[in-house]
Amino acid sequence: MARLAFTGARLFDGDRLVDDHHLIVEDGKVRAIASGVPSTNLEIRTLDGGILSPGFIDVQVNGGGGILLNDDPTPGGMAHIATAHRRFGTTALLPTLITDTREKTRAALKAAISGAITGVAGLHLEGPHLDPARKGAHLAQYMRPLDEGDIALYSRAAAAIGALVVTLAANQVTPAQVARLSEAGVIVSIGHSNCTADEAEALFDAGARGVTHLYNAMSGLGHREPGLVGAMLARPGVWGGIIADGHHVDPRALKVAFAAKRDPGRLFVVTDAMALVGSDRQSFLLNGRTVTRDASGYCPRLTLEDGTLAGSDIDMASSLRFLVDRVGMPVADALRRATADPADFLRIGHERGRLIAGARADLVHLSDDLHVQSVWLSEQL
Structure with a gap:
């Protein structure tokens, strides 16, 4: 021993x-x-x-090492992505499948259920139950309401996967459906949603645990219409992931969000990383569309040909440096947002994210x- x-x-x-x-x-x-x-x-x-x-924990990783999970939703694909991110300090992640066909969703679930994959702590399904009005880089043609088959599929998978996060839009689900998923162990996150604050509150009441990449692809904070952003920031028990690369969220908006979610730490860092992290490639295909890397700024930027942001090209260590250098966050606070906080969101804080017995x-x-x-x-x- x-x-x-x-x-x-x-x-x-x-x-x-x-x-x-x-x-x-x-x-x-x-x-x-x-x-x-x-x-x-x-x-x-x-x-x-x-x-x-403790090693970093990333709740939202679309790809790495030159591949996307959508293009290789297998145990081997998940292992490849985890390996690509490990040299940047990430020791546990959730491979993330963006909106795609039913067949791709089932393949990703099967891969996550298949057995222990080094560095993989579960699976994140970011779609297909999203709002086309807030589609971002996702394809609206695959977006659809949650149905009974989906609930049964996700509920069975949650019992076999370490952590299953499913991102849903308010207009594609009912509070009753969210309650059923939550009771089955699915971690429900609201995202890619144009909902009102009241609609978001109804889903939080039903058991939704957090929001996906705060600020991005969601109804924003207004002083009379607080939207999903305002509902999340005002609700003490709700978690959220946020991208700290300077492109998805302005540093001043990051300061506002972290100030609102200071104690307890309910806002954690995600990369939303795409295929190019850990790769020398300068472009890749996303559902047949070219995504290009622009490395001219402090952090690289990924965009479709029309300028739409298409995930990030940042790793967790770079995210922490951005928080400390550009947002002015104390080092210990930045580290907690990448370790203990995401572990607690995933309900695995007893085994990951802390140096405890x-x-x-x-x-x-x-x-x-x-x-x-x-x-x-x-x-x-």
Whole structure:
């Protein structure tokens, strides 16, 4: 049985940064954070400064390493995407299927159910039950209301998948349907929706747990019509993912959202990453349409030929640097938004996202300026 001690770096435990302590890992699990000099019966791994943190958890990842999940909805495709993001500190993610055919949806569910895939913590279905009025880069021709077959399919899958997130628009579901999905263990997120604040509140009351990429593809915050954005920010118990690349959300709007969801942390970082993360390619096809990378700014930008944003080209470590450098967020707060908060949203905070006894020792070592130095999975320790 491997017994290790990581020392020489500040520790982020999922909530705060700790100095002058070391992390004890036993058989791939966190045993304790301890002060003083590590015991001589431990294998010592000395790090050269920086921060040792739980690995990042990304709830919304469309692709990576040159492929999209929609183009390869198989266990191999999911593993490829997870591997591509791992060198950027992401040790657990939800491969995300954007709006597509029933056959693609069933294939992705089958792949997620098939068995443990290293670095994959579940599945996110972003569609097809979205609002064509807020389609973004999705194809409206595949969007449709939720039906009884869908409810049965998702409910069965939720029992077999670690975490199943389904993004729904308010005009494609009823509160009663949301309640049934939630009771079956599906994590319902509202997104790509032009709903009113009252319509959103009705779905939150029914069990919807969060919103998908806050601000984007949804009714915005107005002082008389608060929309989905206002409903989410005003509701203490509702979670939300947000993209921190400077293209999807202005840094000032990021500050507003994080201030509204400061305590407890109910707003976490997602990349919404597409195929090009971890790849040298400069373009790819999305449902037969060309998406092109523009790397001229602080973060690369992905657009369709008509200028529509088509997901992001950012990784989690870059997102954290953006929050710290451009939004002015304290390092510990930024780290929490990429570790403990998404884990809690997915209801897996007891095993991922924190350095607590019994949790997986999925770890990332960061430099002081938040560049990834090393990544470990519990299976390797």
